[in-house]
Amino acid sequence: MTITxxxxxxxxxxxxxxxxxxxxxxxxxxxxxxxxxxxxxxKHIPSLTQKVLIQQLRxxxxxxxxxxxxxxxxxxxxxxxxxxxxxxxxxxxxxxxxWGEHHAEELDDTDRLLPxxxxxxxxxxx
Amino acid sequence: MTITxxxxxxxxxxxxxxxxxxxxxxxxxxxxxxxxxxxxxxKHIPSLTQKVLIQQLRxxxxxxxxxxxxxxxxxxxxxxxxxxxxxxxxxxxxxxxxWGEHHAEELDDTDRLLPxxxxxxxxxxx
DNA sequence: CTTTCCACCCACCATTTGGTGGGTATGATG
DNA sequence: CATCATACCCACCAAATGGTGGGTGGAAAG
Numbered sequence: 100m101t102i103t104x105x106x107x108x109x110x111x112x113x114x115x116x117x118x119x120x121x122x123x124x125x126x127x128x129x130x131x132x133x134x135x136x137x138x139x140x141x142k143h144i145p146s147l148t149q150k151v152l153i154q155q156l157r158x159x160x161x162x163x164x165x166x167x168x169x170x171x172x173x174x175x176x177x178x179x180x181x182x183x184x185x186x187x188x189x190x191x192x193x194x195x196x197x198w199g200e201h202h203a204e205e206l207d208d209t210d211r212l213l214p215x216x217x218x219x220x221x222x223x224x225x
Numbered sequence: 226m227t228i229t230x231x232x233x234x235x236x237x238x239x240x241x242x243x244x245x246x247x248x249x250x251x252x253x254x255x256x257x258x259x260x261x262x263x264x265x266x267x268k269h270i271p272s273l274t275q276k277v278l279i280q281q282l283r284x285x286x287x288x289x290x291x292x293x294x295x296x297x298x299x300x301x302x303x304x305x306x307x308x309x310x311x312x313x314x315x316x317x318x319x320x321x322x323x324w325g326e327h328h329a330e331e332l333d334d335t336d337r338l339l340p341x342x343x344x345x346x347x348x349x350x351x
Numbered sequence: 352c353t354t355t356c357c358a359c360c361c362a363c364c365a366t367t368t369g370g371t372g373g374g375t376a377t378g379a380t381g
Numbered sequence: 382c383a384t385c386a387t388a389c390c391c392a393c394c395a396a397a398t399g400g401t402g403g404g405t406g407g408a409a410a411g
Contacts (some may be wrong), residue, residue: 108337109251187324206289
């Protein structure tokens, strides 16, 4: 039942395979601030459609970065949270961010950079 | 004249955009051991076809990680080398590799990992 | 002069990816 | 009971990506 994209054999490419994908890093970023429901994630990332959200979540699940907790039978109170493996991504993500900025600076392209809020809506309150 | 994929605004995704691509990381890896000619690169990475090699090299060039040195007019003695920006990728690549291994271990998937030599041929001699 | 090697380019194809717009079953709310 | 929100699934589409198989023009080697 796995969507599991057979990850490449080289560790480096395996890592890239796991975190690259149009929204994966963003989702992980949001989940770093605690578990969220499907709809919350959707609200945090308005430009992301439901289908794609779920696609990405499934992939993250398959790769062991995220886990689902559903209430009882199925559905209606689903939470997604990072696994330890997901959490272990944090420093890597930080370094990628830093390098991305460095890259933009070196290429005098900093004005094309967007702040996080351009994509991730804060959504005040608990 | 740029093939330049318009990199995403978020620094994190920008970084991913720059290094993800079927062979980019491998090529950078090879270039870390010094400048190489087009054909040398091809020999180091047998499973990579010429067209795709050049494609990837162009992308790396556009993104400022690599530069070309051609002799005189054009062609026939072309070298590709990493720019400082390209070199600055080294620690990031190392961390990605490490995390890829970690990921495989956590998922008891280490047997699917390939050693570098499965893809990059050493090619003894200078 | 012919052959080989080198650094390419081009037309074309297959797969993958993200994305749109519907639909469904269920529980909660008025 | 009618309506709404949640957490999905499905058929379908469009763009991007990787890849194949053929060139080309020029330097170098036999």
